[in-house]
Amino acid sequence: MLHWIGLIITGFIAGVLAKAIVPGDRREPKGFVYTAILGIAGSALMGFVCHDILRWRTGGGVVGTIVGAVIGASVLILVFRKVWK
Numbered sequence: 001m002l003h004w005i006g007l008i009i010t011g012f013i014a015g016v017l018a019k020a021i022v023p024g025d026r027r028e029p030k031g032f033v034y035t036a037i038l039g040i041a042g043s044a045l046m047g048f049v050c051h052d053i054l055r056w057r058t059g060g061g062v063v064g065t066i067v068g069a070v071i072g073a074s075v076l077i078l079v080f081r082k083v084w085k
């Protein structure tokens with residue numbers, strides 16, 4: 001249970017940072033749930049790329065996880081914008 005709470009908190013932090021780096025316009029969804037889902041999905045995306053495709057097996061800790069999740073969430077924001085338009 002505690003793992004899921006940490007995952008949501010880390011995802012929310014990553015989503016907020018990604019939305020600050022790549023701000024959107026008024027038509028894009030906003031809110032706590034969207035931001036947390038965006039951060040969690042970004043973390044999953046970067047985890048898949050780093051571990052399964054690039055075969056990196058190093059532990060980045062909390063900071064590395066948040067940085068990777070922010071990069072992944074930023075990519076998802078840009079992809080979402082292309083699909084949305």
